[in-house]
Amino acid sequence: MIPEFGHFALIVALCLAVLLASVPLWGAWRRNTGAMALAPGLAMGLLVFSGISFACLAVAFLQDDFSVEVVANNSNSLLPAIYKFSAVWGNHEGSLLLWILILAVWTAAVATFSRQLPLLVLSRVLAVMGFVAVGFLSFSLLTSNPFARLIPGTPADGQDLNPLLQDPGLIIHPPLLYMGYVGFSVAFAFAIAALLGGRLDASWARWSRPWTNIAWAFLTLGIMLGSWWAYYELGWGGWWFWDPVENASFMPWLAGTALIHSLAVTEKRGLFKSWTVLLAIFAFSLSLLGTFLVRSGVLTSVHAFATDPARGLFILVFLAIVVGGSLTLYALRAPAVNSRVSFAWLSRETLLLVNNVVFLVATLTVLFGTLFPLLMDALGQGKYSVGPPYFNAVFVPLMALLVPFMGLGPVSRWKRDSAQRWKAELLLPAIAALACGLTLPLLHGEYNLWVALALVLAGWLLLGLGRDVWLRLRAAPTLARGLRRTPASYWGMVVAHLGFAACVVGVVATSQYSIERDLKMEAGQAETLAGYRFEFVELANFRGPNFRADEARFVVTRDGEEIARLAPQKRRYLASNQIMTEAAIDAGLFRDLFIAMGEPVGQGGAWAIRLHYKPMVRWMWLGAILMAVGGFITVVDKRYRRQRAASTASAGEVARGAQA
Incomplete structure (x- = not known):
């Protein structure tokens, strides 16, 4: 009866998601406070019943209930208990249920920790997340039921979990990756809520920014663990080979990186508002595209789930609804947004704009390389393969172009800056970075130009950050006061950029000297x-x-x-x-x-x-860990803990804007 109870809980979760997607949204439209106030309770109910359903499937795996089809196909009585549990998400049906559970966790977290938001805004955000939950719960129940029975014909034992997945990596990697994937739904929900309200001010960016940073940090950890897992498990000693399914998680990360930088500009200066909304839509749409690539059967990969085309068609239709609907709403609302804030060409805003452009071009480059073989095959033009030579030729120069701007960004000023000040503050770091590039490769015994370039770029980023930290702390009366006065968001940025520098050195050194x-x-x-x-x-x-x-x-x-x-x-x-x-x-x-x-x-x-x-080679993964830690550090900034007062002050303004 446990599988039937889990199935029933999943159906109840779908009903709650339908209510969450409709009732609060209707309440926001009709200004019905009672209907809007139901949103947090519905979000918690969605979490409870999604959790019950997931727990029932886990029990079926742990008890070797081979009458459940997914257990019979992905477990075995000889399988160690820890892998029986992780086998819950080592297949299409179970991993989709994990996705739903994590989406419910994010929805409940927003409902719990964002109660200080205006009720009008919170109800819209939770309704959008409820709509996303409706799509995935329907997908699970209609095409991928994890509780389907093999009665009669229950096998005496299961077929076993894929040996590739019998590894600690399966325990950690998918949950972290999904936390990032699904977490971008929060930024998407805030963006759609702002569009529905008809007012794209800086408030939605301030509310959305900590959630986006957390999602980005989780996705960074998930990608890092996937790279490490492939390195030691597949036996070939590689850490990345531009597999289409690897790209499916990498593209949202690139778009998310652009988004977190754009959110900073929107929050602090009120600029790039329409662009930031578009990036939030783009990042979550790429997460859905990754889901389609992995679960549609269009790709052959050690990472992909072997599924029938009907499942891919469902996701494709859902993707079209989400992307098409959100872009239509964007087209209707965004033209009304204007900004009277200006900035000079030499300013932090310009550098962050360059950052956004580079990351967006990199994302489109990876997207093109990933989808081109599929498009050509669908058009009957034959089989094409786009591999590492293409990606290395177009992606690596973009990242090399990005690093000099990353070194300038932290020391630059908002609105207006000067080349003379940049020269005064960064001339010594630039000379020191060049010296590192010229001399340090000689320690290996054989001078390598690519390693030298990597050391120059990483040294420029490292030394520039170090000088900026020193100048900030030197300006304070005491070191302790300087540390207290420096916001956590700044330290998060420093740690994340240091991690990026470590990744650059690790990638180039292991590629050239292996x-x-x-x-x-x-x-x-x-x-x-x-x-x-x-x-x-x-x-x-x-x-x-x-x-x-x-x-x-x-x-x-x-x-x-x-x-x-x-x-x-x-x-x-x-x-x-x-x-x-x-x-x-x-x-x-x-x-x-x-x-x-x-x-x-x-x-x-x-x-x-x-x-x-x-x-x-470990520098790549240590660098990724530092980047994720930097993302988490930004969330503890006092500015977000004082969000209640700012939200209360702007509640009336947001409500008036929603009535427009």
């Missing part, structure tokens, strides 16, 4: 790579909870000193009989040593072995 070698090795042999000696000591058998493995045991030494003992495996999973590679990695801040097993070669006990030397 060494890999494919070898035929057997026990007793040794090979040297990048000064490290890899000795194949023995081949052993290993028994896991639901797999058996051949394990190659290596001792890694350098200058006669033991560095690490590594044991890569070639696993055969008992339930599915699938073969998987499990790499062994000795991780370090400045280098990784990576060993992966291939296939046995001949009859003499030799194996195909891949050795990798990966310098500074």
Whole structure:
């Protein structure tokens, strides 16, 4: 009965979502306070029943209820309990239910932490999020029911979870990624609520900004974990290969990065109001597009869910309704927006505008490369492949163009600035950055122009930020007072930009200095790579909870000193009989040593072995973590805790604007 109860809870959640999408919106139209006041309660009800439904599916997995089709197809009695739980979202139906639960969490969070907003605004925001919930709940119930039964014909055991997904990465990566994906629905809801009200002032940007920063930070962590998971799990030692499904999460991140910078300008200066609304629509639309790409069956990828075209058609129709409806509303409302605020060409506003343009062009570049093969195939023009050469040729120069402006941004002033002041403050950092680029690559022994350029750009960003921090703190009477007076949003920006600089160095260093070698090795042999000696000591058998493995045991030494003992495996999973590679990695801040097993070669006990030397590869993920931490830091800014007073003061103005 548990699956039936979960199914019933999902139906109740849909009914509550329909009420949330309609009643508060009708109340806002009719100025019915009672109807608008129902929105927070409906949002909490949506969370409760979505949570009950998700819990019921989790219980079915943990209890090995193979009468439930999704459990039979994605679990097995031998599967460890932790992977039985994560298998809940290791499939299309369950991951969609996780999406719905996370959307309910965001909706309830807005209802709980935004009660200080004018009721008119809050009711519209929650109604828009309710509409999004209606779409995904309908999708789940009509095309992807997670509680479908196999009665009669219940199998004695399940088919097992895909071995690629039997990893801690599945436990963390999808929830974080969905927190980011779905979180952009909040920015979208605030933007649509502002359009419905007919007044695009700075208030909606101030209310939306902390939610957008949180969503962006979660998405950053999710993408980082996905990159790390692919690096160690797939056995090839790569961290990004421009897979279309990777791009599906990367495009909303690029648009979201432009959005958080544009929101800052709209909030502080009242500029770019129409543009910021359009970016909010664009970011969430790309999240929906990513959902379509992953779940429609149009892509072949290790990340994609194998689904039938009917599901893709449902999402495509929903995407058309959301995008078409929001853009129509934007076309009707945005032309009435005007701004009397001006700024000079040399100003922070101009630099942030350049930031927006670069990120938007980068997003469109990735979007074109991702959709071009699909469009050509749909038009009957043959099969095309757009791979790393295209993306590296067009995307990398854009990011290189962005960094100089990132170094100028923090030290620039709003409204008007001067080149003389920039020169006075940034000449020394520029000289120091050039010196780093000219000298530091020599420490590796071989001068590399790309590494030198990366060090110049990262050094420029790092040293410019450092000088700006020093100037801010020096202006205060004491260091303690300077730290207290500096807003959290500034420190968040500093940490995030430092993370970006670390990513730049990590990406370029590992791309240029990595060494890999494919070898035929057997026990007793040794090979040297990048000064490290890899000795194949023995081949052993290993028994896991639901797999058996051949394990190659290596001792890694350098200058006669033991560095690490590594044991890569070639696993055969008992339930599915699938073969998987499990790499062994000795991780370090400045280098990784990576060993992966291939296939046995001949009859003499030799194996195909891949050795990798990966310098500074961890800097990419540490940089991404810093960027996410920076996003979270901005949310604790005192300005947002004082939002109640500002919201109360502007409530009458917003209400009058809504009546227009």
